[in-house]
Amino acid sequence: MAVDPRTDKQAAASLGAMHTTGGRGSRKASDQTIYDSIYQAVLTQRLPPGSKLPEVALSELFGVSRSIVRKALTRLASDHVTEQSPNQMAVVARPGIEETRQIFAARRLVEGEVTRLVAGTLGKSEAQALRKLIKEEKSAHERGQDQHRVHCSMAIHQYLARQCPNQVLGKMMLELVLRTSIVIALYKAPGITACFLGNDHGRLADLIIKGEADQAAQLAREHLDTLEGLLDLDEPSGDIDLASILRYT
Amino acid sequence: MAVDPRTDKQAAASLGAMHTTGGRGSRKASDQTIYDSIYQAVLTQRLPPGSKLPEVALSELFGVSRSIVRKALTRLASDHVTEQSPNQMAVVARPGIEETRQIFAARRLVEGEVTRLVAGTLGKSEAQALRKLIKEEKSAHERGQDQHRVHCSMAIHQYLARQCPNQVLGKMMLELVLRTSIVIALYKAPGITACFLGNDHGRLADLIIKGEADQAAQLAREHLDTLEGLLDLDEPSGDIDLASILRYT
DNA sequence: TTCATATTTAATGTCGACAATATTTATCAG
DNA sequence: CTGATAAATATTGTCGACATTAAATATGAA
Incomplete structure (x- = not known):
């Protein structure tokens, strides 16, 4: 085990x-x-x-x-x-396949709303801090520093959660971000070097800073959808056919 | 204190x-x-x-x-x-005014989605159990058994949370239901005998059982809105004017 | 060898003791 | 009597000891 x-x-x-x-x-x-x-x-x-x-x-x-x-x-x-x-x-924790899907669904709901609430509320210094995090993530990605890139990616989402005016929702999102990190480590399809999705984070930050709440929320949900799609969440068939696995004729 | x-x-x-x-x-x-x-x-x-x-x-x-x-x-x-x-x-716990509003906002989001997910999934026996709970709540209300009525009301929401196919969301809702109960006890406007809102629960159950997901979710949100409105959530003015309170001339 | 059993080892579960801190009560000057 | 100070009480914080249970190892028979 x-x-x-x-x-x-x-x-x-x-x-x-x-x-x-x-x-x-x-x-x-x-x-x-x-x-x-x-x-x-x-x-x-x-x-x-x-x-x-x-x-x-x-x-x-x-x-x-x-x-x-x-x-x-x-x-x-x-x-x-x-x-x-x-x-x-x-x-x-080692969440199962079904729980993984539920975590993503819950996070789409919560992070979508958090994104909507944060949009348009960031002051100049907060916006700058957000952009800096994204810049660092991009830099880490280009240099192939995968661990640091993961760290930055998490930090970006955590930053949004902490900036949320509704901290009850913010705390929920923090929990879900962590659980997402766990299931990504568990079910990341082999060969997928990273979950660096284009410039999603950059575009998301722009929308949030500009105050485009609905578009930002929509992008956040799509971002998470794409992320979930990169995972290998195929159910292992209930009754494993040992014969077909071990038969070598 | x-x-x-x-x-x-x-x-x-x-x-x-x-x-x-x-x-x-x-x-x-x-x-x-x-x-x-x-x-x-x-x-x-x-x-x-x-x-x-x-x-x-x-x-x-x-x-x-x-x-x-x-x-x-x-x-x-x-x-x-x-x-x-x-x-x-x-x-x-003794949540403050602001946190109370956030709890209600979070619960509107989560319970709305939970309601949508549960709608149309209840089998015959589950639907019967739900109706039974609502019947008992009504009965307790009519007999003036307020404590028992509160118990039933909570049980109804808990039942929905537990029936939710997404148990990650379900668990979140359970937490929020409890926190709601706490803030109701804290901020219930004096004289309000109870938070028995018409036949909200009955109508909600009908919609859920019939599978009208959107209408059910909408009703759930409105139900919580009404509930929040019954509370006394006026901010105590930051600088209390003792003079105006104590002057009796 | 190989499997089942017994022994040993190592981990968690629970408890009571003592130290550190907060609260309450007692004391006393004004 | 009131208010500040000091003693006494009560409560939490941390620890080590022992019991209980699971895992690893050793033992021996087939």
């Missing part, structure tokens, strides 16, 4: 690089620190779906007791970032 | 009546049990916004250690049911 061949310690190391600022990982950390570290690692796909998250390894890494780790893991599970089953290690 | 004059023990007692089945509250309980108990008590407004939730009282009531209680409280806070500040007792 292990998706990832890396050991637990190696998986945890993906986090260590992030949170330790200087020396060894002996500095105390709050549950929020742990939450954020794992959150970011999952968002940027350094912790792929199914990665094990052992409490002891994390507690040693962050220099706290298991209680703190457990609180962080509980919150992460509540936000669908991890899965927790009784007496089993927490793992990064 | 205390919203409620009742003591902590009395507040906790609202839960005890629910979860203890027979003898005294000495049966062990999981964090899920505690979560559900508080969830239901908040939903049915037995625990009004601001109610204190001390860990020790809960742990004694449910016969478990504080660890279990803390886990339940962490999850409840993650779902915006309670508020947790460092070194302070957890309390039932």
